[in-house]
Amino acid sequence: xxxxxxxxxxxxxxxxxxxxxxxxxxxxxxxxxxxxxxxxxxxxxxxxxxxxxxxxxxxxxxxxxxxxxxxxxxxxxxxxxxxxxxxxxxxxxxxxxxxxxxxxxxxxxxxxxxxxxxxxxxxxxxxxxxxxxxxxxxxxxxxxxxxxxxxxxxxxxxxxxxxxxxxxxxxxxxxxxxxxxxxxxxxxxxxxxxxxxxxxxxxxxxxxxxxxxxxxxxxxxxxxxxxxxxxxxxxxxxxxxxxxxxxxxxxxxxxxxxxxxxxxxxxxxxxxxxxxxxxxxxxx
Numbered sequence: 048x049x050x051x052x053x054x055x056x057x058x059x060x061x062x063x064x065x066x067x068x069x070x071x072x073x074x075x076x077x078x079x080x081x082x083x084x085x086x087x088x089x090x091x092x093x094x095x096x097x098x099x100x101x102x103x104x105x106x107x108x109x110x111x112x113x114x115x116x117x118x119x120x121x122x123x124x125x126x127x128x129x130x131x132x133x134x135x136x137x138x139x140x141x142x143x144x145x146x147x148x149x150x151x152x153x154x155x156x157x158x159x160x161x162x163x164x165x166x167x168x169x170x171x172x173x174x175x176x177x178x179x180x181x182x183x184x185x186x187x188x189x190x191x192x193x194x195x196x197x198x199x200x201x202x203x204x205x206x207x208x209x210x211x212x213x214x215x216x217x218x219x220x221x222x223x224x225x226x227x228x229x230x231x232x233x234x235x236x237x238x239x240x241x242x243x244x245x246x247x248x249x250x251x252x253x254x255x256x257x258x259x260x261x262x263x264x265x266x267x268x269x270x271x272x273x274x275x276x277x278x279x280x281x282x283x284x285x286x287x288x289x290x291x292x293x294x295x296x297x298x299x300x301x302x303x304x305x306x307x308x309x310x311x312x313x314x315x316x317x318x319x320x321x322x323x324x325x326x327x328x329x330x331x
Contacts, residue, residue, distance in 0.1 A: 066235070068312050069222050072157065073239035075315030079158040080165035081243055082110035082322045084137050088170075091136025092116050092129065099125040108326040111250040113262060130188040134170045138206070141166040152220050154311035158318050161217050167210030172272060174203040211276070215284050216291040222307050225285045232284050236277040244270040 086108050093103050096118045105117035122129065141162040148156035177186035178199055190196050219225075223235055248266040255262050 066231070068309065069307060070235050070238035072154065072307065072312045072315050073161075073218065073221055073235070074242050075312070075317075075319045076157040076161045077165060077239055078243045078319035079315065079322055080141075080162040081169060082319065082326070083158075084141065084162060084166045084169060085110040085114050086322070086326065087140050087166075088133040088137040089114050089116050091133040094136065095125070095129045095132030096122070098128070110323060110326055111247045112255050114326075126188055127192045127194070130185040130192070133185060134174070137166045138163070138170060154221060154307060155314055157217065157221065157311060158315050160220075161214065164210045164214035164217065167206040168214070168276070171203045171206035171210060172269075174199060174206070176268075178203075211280055211283070212287070212291055212294075215280055215287055218284065219288055219292070223284070225288050229281065229285070233278055233281040236281040236284075237274065240273050240277045241270065244273045 089106065089108060093106065093116055096103060096116075099122050101122055102119045103116050104119050105115070107116070108114050118129075145160050145163045148159055152160065173184075174186045177184045178190055178196060186199055190199055218235070218239075223232060227235075244266065248263065248270050251259065251262045251266045
């Protein structure tokens with residue numbers, strides 16, 4: 048008697064996630080990471096001043112507008128740590144937090160995984176603007192305290208290259224493929240990074256009352272920088288992804304992306320909305 052083999056075929060009725068879902072996932076994760084990094088940056092300043100026994104009189108956490116803290120008194124002796132503390136604390140906390148989720152690289156943890164990339168990039172650009180333009184902010188004071196300007200700019204370049212590398216690698220984890228045409232990768236990077244800065248510029252135009260013109264200019268520069276950097280990273284994606292996979296834990300030449308479901312998309316955008324509303328309600 049001849050036996051017939053049976054084949055069970057399971058057909059999934061759930062439609063695959065679209066390019067829109069992928070872009071929304073990365074945009075939500077990046078927005079959360081950027082806003083959370085702004086908060087941790089200011090907390091770093093607070094802790095640095097506390098280390099010298101100086102309390103904080105004002106703490107404003109407004110990622111869309113202007114976040115800042117005001118110490119009760121200035122302390123010239125501890126200025127190096129006090130001024131650099133925000134940047135260093137943000138980068139340290141981001142790398143430490145992401146390390147706990149790095150092995151599995153779950154898309155549900157993408158807001159935390161992308162935090163080091165966001166922190167390194169945002170702090171790098173802030174350092175450059177402070178030093179080159181001579182703005183009276185953190186790293187201009189660091190240079191004034193005696194640290195050579197070339198060392199500060201070198202640190203900024205290291206931050207920028209490292210941040211872009213981690214960001215590009217996580218794009219491949221999220222689902223962007225080197226087989227995609229370059230215009231599609233550019234569109235994905237732009238959708239991932241620029242929405243926050245567009246919203247931030249709109250916020251400055253209509254809701255910031257103090258020193259509005261300067262903040263509109265600052266937000267416009269940030270938006271322009273985000274567009275330029277997104278395009279550069281998109282062009283670097285294909286040439287660099289093999290090297291990045293080797294360095295950051297994925298076997299070269301394999302498909303590193305996970306199957307994207309709606310769960311991580313929803314979670315990343317909920318966390319982004321939560322962090323903005325939390326700051327607006329309690330620290331603005």
